[in-house]
Amino acid sequence: MPISNNQIKLVKSLQQKKFRDEYGLFAVEGEKMVAEALRSGFAVEHVFRREDVGDDVMARISAQSSPSPVLAVVRKPASNDLRPRRGLYLALDSIRDPGNLGTIMRIADWFGVTGIFASGDTVDLFNPKTVQATMGAIFRVPVRYTDIPDVCREAVGWGGRVYGTFLDGDNMYSADIERRMDLPVIIVIGNESNGISPEVASAVTDRLFIPPYPADDPGSESLNAAVATAIVVNEFRRGL
Numbered sequence: 001m002p003i004s005n006n007q008i009k010l011v012k013s014l015q016q017k018k019f020r021d022e023y024g025l026f027a028v029e030g031e032k033m034v035a036e037a038l039r040s041g042f043a044v045e046h047v048f049r050r051e052d053v054g055d056d057v058m059a060r061i062s063a064q065s066s067p068s069p070v071l072a073v074v075r076k077p078a079s080n081d082l083r084p085r086r087g088l089y090l091a092l093d094s095i096r097d098p099g100n101l102g103t104i105m106r107i108a109d110w111f112g113v114t115g116i117f118a119s120g121d122t123v124d125l126f127n128p129k130t131v132q133a134t135m136g137a138i139f140r141v142p143v144r145y146t147d148i149p150d151v152c153r154e155a156v157g158w159g160g161r162v163y164g165t166f167l168d169g170d171n172m173y174s175a176d177i178e179r180r181m182d183l184p185v186i187i188v189i190g191n192e193s194n195g196i197s198p199e200v201a202s203a204v205t206d207r208l209f210i211p212p213y214p215a216d217d218p219g220s221e222s223l224n225a226a227v228a229t230a231i232v233v234n235e236f237r238r239g240l
Contacts, residue, residue: 087185
């Protein structure tokens with residue numbers, strides 16, 4: 001479909017969080033992502049294709065260095081009331097990198113995570129880099145921005161457990177891990193640089209450690225947040 005100058009300005013503005021919040025919209029790019037959006041329950045407001053608007057316009061509205069052949073403007077979902085009841089959840093404590101958040105979303109989607117809680121200072125889910133990194137998981141995994149310590153305490157109040165990774169934690173492969181998921185189980189993922197904050201750590205019930213190999217000669221100082229997420233979630237799903 002043709003695109004007006006006002007629509008061009010609108011789509012370009014969605015690269016900034018304040019306008020995504022103001023209009024309640026975000027953009028997705030690429031054939032796969034647009035197809036995912038159209039199959040989802042999200043409201044797709046506009047679809048712009050290169051053959052309709054031309055290369056120059058696609059370059060103007062795209063947030064990517066190499067513009068995609070198709071871009072869709074999608075309405076953000078209404079705020080959800082995700083609560084830690086039964087199932088496996090992730091709690092993101094100040095994840096700042098859009099690529100990490102997007103990859104964590106993909107991991108959650110792959111391993112059937114019930115939902116994700118994110119601290120208020122976690123990067124915006126609808127950041128263009130995050131959206132692309134989710135590879136469609138954004139349309140399937142519910143995310144709620146909230147107070148992480150409160151959510152952790154709520155899960156414990158329902159009889160659940162809250163896990164986090166620490167250098168002084170118990171070896172993850174020999175620790176007592178709850179795999180039944182008939183109660184809420186939360187895995188906390190800490191900030192890329194500082195790990196889990198003291199306030200959130202105080203709400204963790206089980207401290208885990210991902211052992212390096214060899215155990216007495218670790219190489220890297222730490223793991224990438226998304227990599228650590230994949231390792232821990234895989235352990236919780238192992239054998240099920």
